[in-house]
Amino acid sequence: MRDVPPENLSRRRIILLGSWAAAACGAAGWFSSGPASVPKRAGGTDADTGTLLAFIAELFGRNLSLQDRTELADRLAYMGQYRASLRRDCSVLAAYLDRQSGQYGAGDFAACSAPQKASIVDEIMQLPLKSRMAFFLSRFSRTERDFYRMRWSAVPQLAWVYRHSPAAWRARGYQRWPGVRGNWRDILAPGAPYP
Numbered sequence: 001m002r003d004v005p006p007e008n009l010s011r012r013r014i015i016l017l018g019s020w021a022a023a024a025c026g027a028a029g030w031f032s033s034g035p036a037s038v039p040k041r042a043g044g045t046d047a048d049t050g051t052l053l054a055f056i057a058e059l060f061g062r063n064l065s066l067q068d069r070t071e072l073a074d075r076l077a078y079m080g081q082y083r084a085s086l087r088r089d090c091s092v093l094a095a096y097l098d099r100q101s102g103q104y105g106a107g108d109f110a111a112c113s114a115p116q117k118a119s120i121v122d123e124i125m126q127l128p129l130k131s132r133m134a135f136f137l138s139r140f141s142r143t144e145r146d147f148y149r150m151r152w153s154a155v156p157q158l159a160w161v162y163r164h165s166p167a168a169w170r171a172r173g174y175q176r177w178p179g180v181r182g183n184w185r186d187i188l189a190p191g192a193p194y195p
Contacts (some may be wrong), residue, residue: 047074051094054110058117058164059155060171069165075161089154092146096124127151 054070056087057064064072072141080087100120109120128134129152137144162168 013105047098048091048094049076051097051109052076052158055093055097055121056118056158058114059159061166061170062171065170068165068170071166072161074123079161081155086153086157087184089146089149093124093150093154094159095146096150124151124155138165147169166171 053064053069053076056072062068073103076090080090093108097120098107100123101107101109101112102117104112104116109117112120127148127149134144134148138148139145
């Protein structure tokens with residue numbers, strides 16, 4: 001066996017012990033991050049729905065009418081009824097939006113002014129989803145996984161719900177969905193470009 005200088009041997013031991021400690025900490029973090037509860041708020045599901053509708057309106061730059069809000073609320077309730085993981089992601093997003101609006105002194109996201117809403121939405125849309133640190137943290141922490149899932153799971157699904165709703169068609173200038181029977185004298189002329 002060849003002779004190894006004592007300083008190299010101690011460096012190897014330190015590296016080996018450090019890697020074991022890092023693996024042990026990672027395993028402990030993985031197993032301790034069990035099913036965390038969704039943040040509970042005073043309004044419950046209704047507060048989540050109101051916040052999510054305000055987020056959709058800000059995301060697409062639209063003022064939602066009462067009819068739009070009612071139809072989108074029904075679609076969100078239907079979507080959340082059958083997809084528990086998406087319901088959790090949307091609840092985390094709603095809680096995050098309301099928490100960020102607290103920094104501006106507003107009670108919830110819907111009560112923020114337009115510039116405040118725009119800055120909060122921009123912050124969410126610029127989350128670094130492709131970074132290695134985001135990937136690493138989301139594997140070892142349930143909180144971090146929820147934080148990144150609200151951007152790559154909840155936001156695209158909410159955008160899909162809006163784009164496939166009558167609210168989006170009315171925003172483009174149609175009176176009803178193409179193919180839906182109405183007055184034969186009405187012409188389905190396209191309006192503004194798709195949001």
